[in-house]
Amino acid sequence: MTIYKTNDYQDMSRKAANIISAQIIMKPNCVLGLATGSSPIGLYKQLIEWYQKGDLDFSKVTTINLDEYKGLGPDDDQSYRYFMNENLFNHINIDKARTYVPNGLEMNEEKACSDYNQVIAQSGGIDIQLLGLGNNGHIGFNEPDSVFKCETHCVNLTPSTIEANRRFFENEDAVPRQAYTMGIKNIMQAKKILVVVSGEAKAKALKDALYGPVTPSVPASVLQLHPDVTIVADKAALKLIN
Numbered sequence: 001m002t003i004y005k006t007n008d009y010q011d012m013s014r015k016a017a018n019i020i021s022a023q024i025i026m027k028p029n030c031v032l033g034l035a036t037g038s039s040p041i042g043l044y045k046q047l048i049e050w051y052q053k054g055d056l057d058f059s060k061v062t063t064i065n066l067d068e069y070k071g072l073g074p075d076d077d078q079s080y081r082y083f084m085n086e087n088l089f090n091h092i093n094i095d096k097a098r099t100y101v102p103n104g105l106e107m108n109e110e111k112a113c114s115d116y117n118q119v120i121a122q123s124g125g126i127d128i129q130l131l132g133l134g135n136n137g138h139i140g141f142n143e144p145d146s147v148f149k150c151e152t153h154c155v156n157l158t159p160s161t162i163e164a165n166r167r168f169f170e171n172e173d174a175v176p177r178q179a180y181t182m183g184i185k186n187i188m189q190a191k192k193i194l195v196v197v198s199g200e201a202k203a204k205a206l207k208d209a210l211y212g213p214v215t216p217s218v219p220a221s222v223l224q225l226h227p228d229v230t231i232v233a234d235k236a237a238l239k240l241i242n
């Protein structure tokens with residue numbers, strides 16, 4: 001595992017964007033596993049800037065996102081599909097037909113999940129999976145649990161995640177209670193994993209994930225078992241480490 005310590009969010013974003021760019025340059029038809037939330041926004045902005053300068057070409061890239069709220073469609077401005085369009089896809093030369101997000105409008109959970117497992121399998125494997133870290137140690141929407149859930153599944157969001165995500169919604173009642181998420185096995189099968197972490201609120205979760213026991217009660221702790229993980233975190237997030 002490699003840990004890069006950066007001064008702040010901006011530094012973190014630039015460093016992580018460098019790693020994603022290197023992947024695209026080395027393998028133009030790569031498969032990127034992507035995340036939403038506050039952590040990757042700066043990284044996406046940086047990728048857009050480099051694309052606009054002519055340094056990056058997304059025309060052969062495939063993307064597979066981690067998760068989507070159940071019940072929200074692509075036109076809903078709180079959906080993760082909408083987020084990805086707004087924060088990345090609408091600004092680069094990616095073929096949207098090769099950008100995948102779980103289908104939040106599919107109410108048949110079994111179908112939604114098996115369709116998405118098939119998308120992942122048919123992609124030939126994720127070259128690099130980008131992750132943020134939840135305050136409670138979640139990755140994707142794999143919430144603290146008594147077991148690691150393997151593949152894409154429908155999850156009931158915990159009160160802590162609902163509280164953390166309510167900043168994006170009008171009020172707490174508007175936050176969906178369920179989501180579809182890739183499972184731990186889907187994530188662990190990525191060839192490389194890149195985690196971006198910023199801010200003191202994540203310090204405890206980051207320490208537990210990297211140095212605590214490997215346990216489903218801290219889902220990110222499973223990353224200790226992956227052979228190629230890079231953490232890019234700012235000083236505040238690394239406050240309890242070193």
Ligand code: F6R
Nearest residue numbers: 035036037038039132133134140
């Ligand atoms: C997002 C996702 C979540 C977030 C995590 C951190 O697709 O899967 O695991 O990465 O909740 O969120 P932020 O970055 O908003 O702090």
